Amino acid sequence: MQPIYLDNNATTRVAPEVLDEMLPVLRDHYGNPSSMHSFGGSVGALVKKARARTAQALGCRPEEIIFTSCGSEGDNTAILSALRANPEKRHMVTTRVEHPAVLSLAKHLETRGVAVTYLGVDAAGRLDLDELRASLRKDTAVVSIMYANNETGVVFPIPEIAAMVRERGIAFHTDAVQAVGKIPISLQDMPVDYLVLSGHKLHAPKGVGALYVRRGTPFRPFLIGGHQERGRRAGTENTPGIVALGRAMELAVAGIKDENTRVKALRDRLERGLVAAIPDSIINGDPENRLPNTTSIAFKYVEGEAILLLLDTFGICASSGSACTSGSLEPSHVLRAMGVPFTFAHGSIRFSLSRYTTDAEVDTVLTEMPGVIERLRKMSPFSAATDEKPSCTC
Amino acid sequence: MWEYTDTVRDHFLNPRNAGTMDDADAVGEVGSLACGDALKLFLKINDAGVITDATFQTFGCASAIASSSVLTEMLKGKTLDEAKKITNKDIANALGGLPKEKMHCSVMGQEALDAALKNFAGEAAPAHEPEGELVCKCFGVTDVQIRRAIRENGLTTLEEVTDFTKAGGGCGDCHERIGQILAEELSGVVAAPKAPGDGAPKPLTNLERMRLVTKVIDEEIRPALKNDGGDLELVDIDGRVVLVSLRGACVGCPSSKLTLADFVEKRLRETVDPEITVKEAR
Numbered sequence: 001m002q003p004i005y006l007d008n009n010a011t012t013r014v015a016p017e018v019l020d021e022m023l024p025v026l027r028d029h030y031g032n033p034s035s036m037h038s039f040g041g042s043v044g045a046l047v048k049k050a051r052a053r054t055a056q057a058l059g060c061r062p063e064e065i066i067f068t069s070c071g072s073e074g075d076n077t078a079i080l081s082a083l084r085a086n087p088e089k090r091h092m093v094t095t096r097v098e099h100p101a102v103l104s105l106a107k108h109l110e111t112r113g114v115a116v117t118y119l120g121v122d123a124a125g126r127l128d129l130d131e132l133r134a135s136l137r138k139d140t141a142v143v144s145i146m147y148a149n150n151e152t153g154v155v156f157p158i159p160e161i162a163a164m165v166r167e168r169g170i171a172f173h174t175d176a177v178q179a180v181g182k183i184p185i186s187l188q189d190m191p192v193d194y195l196v197l198s199g200h201k202l203h204a205p206k207g208v209g210a211l212y213v214r215r216g217t218p219f220r221p222f223l224i225g226g227h228q229e230r231g232r233r234a235g236t237e238n239t240p241g242i243v244a245l246g247r248a249m250e251l252a253v254a255g256i257k258d259e260n261t262r263v264k265a266l267r268d269r270l271e272r273g274l275v276a277a278i279p280d281s282i283i284n285g286d287p288e289n290r291l292p293n294t295t296s297i298a299f300k301y302v303e304g305e306a307i308l309l310l311l312d313t314f315g316i317c318a319s320s321g322s323a324c325t326s327g328s329l330e331p332s333h334v335l336r337a338m339g340v341p342f343t344f345a346h347g348s349i350r351f352s353l354s355r356y357t358t359d360a361e362v363d364t365v366l367t368e369m370p371g372v373i374e375r376l377r378k379m380s381p382f383s384a385a386t387d388e389k390p391s392c393t394c
Numbered sequence: 395m396w397e398y399t400d401t402v403r404d405h406f407l408n409p410r411n412a413g414t415m416d417d418a419d420a421v422g423e424v425g426s427l428a429c430g431d432a433l434k435l436f437l438k439i440n441d442a443g444v445i446t447d448a449t450f451q452t453f454g455c456a457s458a459i460a461s462s463s464v465l466t467e468m469l470k471g472k473t474l475d476e477a478k479k480i481t482n483k484d485i486a487n488a489l490g491g492l493p494k495e496k497m498h499c500s501v502m503g504q505e506a507l508d509a510a511l512k513n514f515a516g517e518a519a520p521a522h523e524p525e526g527e528l529v530c531k532c533f534g535v536t537d538v539q540i541r542r543a544i545r546e547n548g549l550t551t552l553e554e555v556t557d558f559t560k561a562g563g564g565c566g567d568c569h570e571r572i573g574q575i576l577a578e579e580l581s582g583v584v585a586a587p588k589a590p591g592d593g594a595p596k597p598l599t600n601l602e603r604m605r606l607v608t609k610v611i612d613e614e615i616r617p618a619l620k621n622d623g624g625d626l627e628l629v630d631i632d633g634r635v636v637l638v639s640l641r642g643a644c645v646g647c648p649s650s651k652l653t654l655a656d657f658v659e660k661r662l663r664e665t666v667d668p669e670i671t672v673k674e675a676r
Contacts, residue, residue: 108621303430305455309406330532330564331430342428379412379459381434381451382427 001315004361008201009150009178009294009352010319014244015203015251022205022244033237034228043239050246054210057249058195059186066211066229067242071177072101074196074211075144077222077233079105082142082171082194083114085218089141095119095127096337097151102144102175103333119145124286125154125338133164142171147179147195151334151350152285153294155183159190166191171217177201177209181252182259182291193217199241203354204248208241255355264292266362267353271295273366278373280384284340284348293353298335298344301383302376307349310372316365319350398456399490405460410467411449418449422510424502429533429560431458431499435465435506439514443474450506457489457496461503464488469507474514480507481546482558497558501543529571532564537575544579550606550665551613552576577664580606598667604631606666611638614665615658624650626658629675634667639675 005013014022031040033047048062055062068074079092079102094106096118106116117135121127127145136143143165148155158174165172173194179185181202187195192214199208213219213232225234275281280300299307304320311318330336331345340348351365377383398406415436425432431454438447448466452459465485469477482500486492492500526538543549543558555572556562562572581598598606611628619625625641638658640650659672 301427301453303454303458306406306459309456313407342430346427346430379409379451380453381423381432382453 004314004316004364006351006353006357006361006365007317007319008354008357009153009350011200011206012203012354013356014205015248017251018204018244018247021247022240025243026240029239033239034226046243047237047239050242053246054249057253058180058212059188060212061215063230064187064212064215066213066233067237067245068196068209068211068233069207069235069238070209071099071175071196071198071201073222074194074198074209075099075101075173075175076105077211078173078194078196078213079109079142079144080222081213081218081220082173083109084220086141086171089139091115091117091137091140093117093119093132093135093140093143093145095121095145097121097125097149097154097334098144098146099150099175099177102146106144114141121154121337123339125149125152125284125334126286126289127156127161129157129160129164132161136165136168136170140168140170142173144173144175147174147176147185148182148291149285149334150178151332152296152338153178153291153352154285155179155289155291157289158192162190162192166193178291178294181248181256182293184256184260187212187214199245199248202248202252204244205241208238208245210245258355260292263353263355263357266357266359267293267295267351270351270353270362270365271297273362274369277366277370281373282344284335284338284344294350295352296335296348296350298340299347299349299373300344301380302347302373304347304349306376307347307372310375311349311365311368314364314368314372316368319352320348396457396493396496398460398493401464401488401490402457402460402492405463405489406456409459409463411447411463412451413449414451415447415449420510420514422506422508422513424505424509425453426534427453430454431502433458433462433502433506435462435503435510437469437510437514439474445469445472445474445477454499454502455496457492457499458502460489461485461492461499462506465503465507474511477507478511480504482543483547494554494557497547498560501539501558505539529575530559530561530564530568533560535559535561540572540575541579544576550576550580550609553613573664580665581667600633603634603667607631607636607662607670610662610665611658615661618657619653624653634669634671636662636670636672637675638672 025046029043031043033040033044051062051065054065090113092106092109092114094102094116110116119127119131119135145156145161147158162172171193174192176185176195177198178201180197195212197210200206219232221232223234228234228237271283274297275283278299282298284296284298308318308320335345335348415438418436419439420437422435434451436449437445440446448469450462450466452462468480468488482504485500485503486497526536529535529537529540540555540559540561547558549555549558552562552569552572562569608628616625623642627639627641629639630637654672654674662670662672
């Protein structure tokens with residue numbers, strides 16, 4: 001059975017056009033770009049082309065792009081670089097809804113003497129920019145705020161935030177892993193110091209990403225070793241991955257209109273249809289400022305893992321903010337930060353679409369989902385009737 | 395994705411005896427919407443004290459639904475005395491095992507059964523009046539539940555207590571208290587509160603102590619050190635003297651002596667034996 005893949009914020013299918021450019025590099029052009037011979041040198045030319053394509057897509061200079069292995073590497077490199085470049089500053093600002101690549105690093109830095117301010121969000125997942133302004137201190141080394149949230153798709157006003165932070169002379173980093181390829185981004189228009197993206201979220205393969213470092217921003221490498229990436233990231237280049245990323249970035253720019261019209265319309269049809277057909281369901285997040293491909297819907301009285309496993313029997317792939325899927329016992333930190341009631345948070349499901357999502361696939365979900373929820377609700381001891389008498393010892 | 399057995403999958407996809415029972419003789423209810431899982435168990439019991447029918451309603455993940463379903467199958471035809479003997483282990487075994495992070499689902503089944511049997515005997519349902527001291531406020535778990543899980547499943551670490559009871563899986567404020575309960579249970583000093591002075595703490599045998607030291611070091615101490623780039627190796631255990639060798643970032647670290655005394659030794663004294671000393675192997 002061909003899966004109905006609606007989990008594109010987790011990872012994406014490699015675009016056929018990307019695969020076509022990547023395979024010859026994997027198979028034939030296996031030279032090392034650092035080598036003196038022309039066999040290796042020709043691969044260096046491919047890397048150069050990929051760098052130019054990536055820069056072009058982001059509206060920056062090629063030398064501002066450092067290829068990495070993944071989003072987490074980019075985030076770690078950027079934040080640690082900003083801290084090492086400002087050793088006298090021991091404060092960092094981030095949000096409570098970041099990806100673990102930033103959040104776990106921040107927690108770790110706290111054990112190393114860095115003070116961290118975690119900004120909260122409102123019920124719709126929005127930041128309070130006044131709170132951000134008030135959090136900036138003389139000893140703030142870096143502000144790290146994601147471009148768009150992976151779970152709810154809520155988009156933060158990064159150009160405005162970057163301007164505010166930069167005005168204070170503080171380095172600004174944004175984890176744009178979920179945003180690149182889904183909404184238009186131009187680094188010409190915003191004073192961001194570090195921006196991170198990941199290939200496998202935009203139809204390139206896993207194992208490649210990029211870190212943008214603005215020209216003039218102090219930089220301290222994370223991986224020390226060879227001179228690759230102009231001494232800023234040691235390690236022999238993942239040449240097939242880099243070539244793939246270059247092509248994927250080009251496709252992302254070309255497809256940005258489709259993403260924000262056709263894909264968005266599919267997403268809207270999906271979420272409106274589900275909320276209309278299923279009682280006691282709500283949409284999580286800010287409907288105004290959201291990625292065009294993402295919807296997070298909470299279904300009361302049922303639990304997320306059970307929903308996912310029943311959807312799986314129909315070949316429908318989605319994900320959940322439920323505790324039971326992660327092995328932790330608390331529902332997603334993002335939904336908790338938004339104050340989504342436990343009663344809804346446990347039954348939250350995320351559908352994330354892509355350029356490959358079809359009308360027929362959305363129809364299948366609209367057909368099957370009400371039955372899935374009904375089946376689980378029939379089994380559940382809770383319903384609207386039991387809401388009046390909470391029996392909570394928690 | 396969880397590695398569920400075929401039996402778990404079967405009971406989740408084709409749950410047996412799901413639904414309410416209008417003429418139930420006993421009802422047991424545990425958990426809540428906020429906790430993320432809840433189970434309501436209904437029993438029909440005849441005059442001879444035999445369970446003739448059992449149904450359930452469950453809010454929770456696949457393994458919670460499967461645990462409930464298999465429990466109703468196990469209960470049918472059993473006498474009340476036989477039913478009382480069912481433990482969470484029996485439920486997990488009937489499913490061919492559960493991932494360790496999901497063991498609390500089997501505990502929920504056993505607790506709902508317990509509540510139903512008490513309900514039949516005319517006692518208050520414990521879900522609403524939990525007995526014992528409330529330890530985990532996030533998930534509403536009492537020391538009575540924690541101690542039972544420790545004894546019936548041979549738990550020795552905080553992580554295992556969380557896997558089986560959910561206690562400590564939220565804010566973490568109760569980790570210290572769970573550590574104390576574990577230490578009490580493991581060292582045997584948990585004298586029945588009603589009969590103080592009755593029976594001195596049962597000392598650990600050498601073998602028990604060695605196994606416990608190894609377990610605490612492997613599952614608690616080493617992961618904590620590794621978080622900071624360090625590590626240690628257990629070299630020898632001689633009675634109550636534990637010989638270790640520091641590794642990784644701990645080597646040459648000026649605070650490693652402090653780590654040994656303040657963390658490794660303290661933790662082992664708390665969880666294994668108050669007389670343990672930790673020395674560095676040369």
